[in-house]
Amino acid sequence: MPPPPPLLLQAGLGMARWGGEVGVSSAAGRCGGRPAPPQGRHWKAGDFPGTVDAPDSPAPPQGKRRPSEPSRSQVSDRKRHWKAGEFPETAAGPSSRAPRTPLKNVKKRLDARADAKAWACTVTEALADRINSKNWQEALQVFEMLKEQPFYHPKEGTYMKLILLLGRSGQPSRAHQLFNEMQQQGCPPTPELYTALIGAYCRSGLLDEALQLLADMKASPLCQPDVYTYSTIIKACVDAIRFDLVDAMYKDMTERSIAPNTVTQNIVLSGYGRAGRLDDMERVLTDMLDSATCKPDVWTMNIILSLFGNRGQIESMEKWYEKFRSYGIEPETRTLNLLIGAYGKKRMYDKMSAVMEYMRKLAFPWTTATYNNVIEAFAEAGDAKKHGTHIQPDALRGDEAGYEDLLLSNKWV
Numbered sequence: 001m002p003p004p005p006p007l008l009l010q011a012g013l014g015m016a017r018w019g020g021e022v023g024v025s026s027a028a029g030r031c032g033g034r035p036a037p038p039q040g041r042h043w044k045a046g047d048f049p050g051t052v053d054a055p056d057s058p059a060p061p062q063g064k065r066r067p068s069e070p071s072r073s074q075v076s077d078r079k080r081h082w083k084a085g086e087f088p089e090t091a092a093g094p095s096s097r098a099p100r101t102p103l104k105n106v107k108k109r110l111d112a113r114a115d116a117k118a119w120a121c122t123v124t125e126a127l128a129d130r131i132n133s134k135n136w137q138e139a140l141q142v143f144e145m146l147k148e149q150p151f152y153h154p155k156e157g158t159y160m161k162l163i164l165l166l167g168r169s170g171q172p173s174r175a176h177q178l179f180n181e182m183q184q185q186g187c188p189p190t191p192e193l194y195t196a197l198i199g200a201y202c203r204s205g206l207l208d209e210a211l212q213l214l215a216d217m218k219a220s221p222l223c224q225p226d227v228y229t230y231s232t233i234i235k236a237c238v239d240a241i242r243f244d245l246v247d248a249m250y251k252d253m254t255e256r257s258i259a260p261n262t263v264t265q266n267i268v269l270s271g272y273g274r275a276g277r278l279d280d281m282e283r284v285l286t287d288m289l290d291s292a293t294c295k296p297d298v299w300t301m302n303i304i305l306s307l308f309g310n311r312g313q314i315e316s317m318e319k320w321y322e323k324f325r326s327y328g329i330e331p332e333t334r335t336l337n338l339l340i341g342a343y344g345k346k347r348m349y350d351k352m353s354a355v356m357e358y359m360r361k362l363a364f365p366w367t368t369a370t371y372n373n374v375i376e377a378f379a380e381a382g383d384a385k386k387h388g389t390h391i392q393p394d395a396l397r398g399d400e401a402g403y404e405d406l407l408l409s410n411k412w413v
Contacts, residue, residue, distance in 0.1 A: 123149075131161050136169045156187060160196055167200025172209070175200040191217065195229045202236035207245070210236060227253075231264040238271030243280075246271070259293055266299050273307040281307075289327070301329050302338060309342030317342060333359075337369045344377025352377060 123146055130139035139162065146152045159182045166175035179197050183189060194217050201210040210233055217225045230253050237245040246268060253260060265288050272281035285304070288296045301324040308317035321339070325331075336359055343352040356374070359366070 124152075127158075131165055134165060134169065136162075136165050136171060136174075139165060140174070154182075154185070154187070156190060156193065159187065160193060163193065163196045163200060167196065167203050170204055172197075172200040172204050172206060189220075189223055191223050191226055191229065194223050194225075195232060198229060199232045202232055205236070205240060207233075207236055207240060207242065225256075225258075227258050227261055227264065230258065231261070231267065234264060235267045238267055241271075241275060243271070243275070243277070262288070262294050262297055262300070265294055266297075266303060269300065270303050273303060296324070296327065296329065298329055298332055298335065300324075301331070302335055305335065305338045305342075309338050309345075312342075312346065314342060314346060314348070333364050333367055333370070336364060337367065337373060340370065340377075341373040344373055344380075347377070347380075349377070 123142060127139060127142045127146060130136075130142055143154070143158075143162065147154065159178065162178055163175045166172070166178065175197055179189070179193065182193075194213060198210045198213050201207075201213065214225060214229065214233060217223050217229065230249050234246055234249050237243070237249065250260070265284055269281055269284050269288075272278070272284065285296070285300070288294055288300065301321070304320045304324075305317050308314075308320065317339075321331075336355055339355050340352050343349075343355065352374075358364075359370075
């Protein structure tokens with residue numbers, strides 16, 4: 001009797017083979033010699049990583065297969081029944097919107113932004129505040145701080161404001177230094193900047209420096225002087241009673257075909273009047289009346305009336321008043337104040353009262369100068385009590401000088 005074949009074990013199978021024949025289990029024997037069907041698993045896929053399905057094991061029946069888990073994209077495509085952002089773990093779909101900020105938080109942010117804006121004060125705003133308050137020391141400090149910032153590049157307007165501020169503050173040398181720094185920074189000068197610098201020297205009475213700057217302007221083809229430049233220098237010459245320079249400026253303007261304007265003529269007219277040069281004043285006034293571009297205005301009329309009124313030349317004052325009216329120049333409150341003051345000094349109360357009545361009918365407002373002129377006139381005559389009816393006590397708004405004259409008259413009871 002031959003020996004039995006050796007016992008062979010197949011990897012991955014729990015059954016033995018005898019010589020290549022597949023053995024049958026006891027269960028198979030009970031089923032009539034047929035192989036037993038594969039047993040179904042009772043665990044989920046992946047619960048036991050060590051177990052490996054046989055390559056030839058049949059697939060489980062379709063009826064018993066568990067449905068696979070849907071992918072994240074499939075979940076996002078389904079219709080959600082919760083609000084966006086209610087469950088942070090769930091990823092929002094590609095078409096979902098960003099969560100809206102609660103209204104109360106939006107209001108808090110707006111309030112905080114408004115408060116910050118109300119209290120914010122940039123350096124440029126600080127510079128503008130210093131210039132408007134005429135604080136030239138702090139304005140220069142803020143300007144130096146600004147120039148150190150890489151984003152800041154000062155413009156012509158900033159230099160213009162600072163030069164004007166320094167000129168009005170009596171700092172022409174600092175204004176000239178700033179003018180030179182401006183050119184070093186690559187900002188070219190303009191006729192307006194030159195005129196502002198000349199005005200700084202003229203305000204301080206430094207005519208020589210102003211005339212030197214005028215010569216520099218003439219040598220620069222892009223910075224030629226204009227009528228405003230000459231008007232600034234002429235005013236300084238009039239204030240210094242340098243009428244020889246005034247004539248030289250007029251000659252220079254004629255050579256350059258620069259016509260003087262009304263402001264220039266009024267400056268010279270006032271200077272001649274204060275100096276008592278009536279012939280020169282009349283010449284300038286005649287030129288203005290004959291000019292087609294330099295017509296007299298209400299300032300011209302006030303200058304002439306003030307001149308003759310202070311001199312007590314009432315007839316000349318009235319003649320020029322009517323002449324200006326015939327040229328279509330209407331008086332203003334200051335004009336009528338000059339008439340009241342001139343009539344009051346001459347104790348011409350009837351004409352003074354006529355002017356006051358004229359002001360009342362045409363609704364001209366009474367100013368402090370009006371009340372002071374009336375009080376002074378009646379106080380000097382000792383007639384304050386008699387003529388007090390012309391003044392409304394509840395509207396009296398004189399200054400200290402007017403009230404002092406009123407008390408010194410000892411007639412106001």
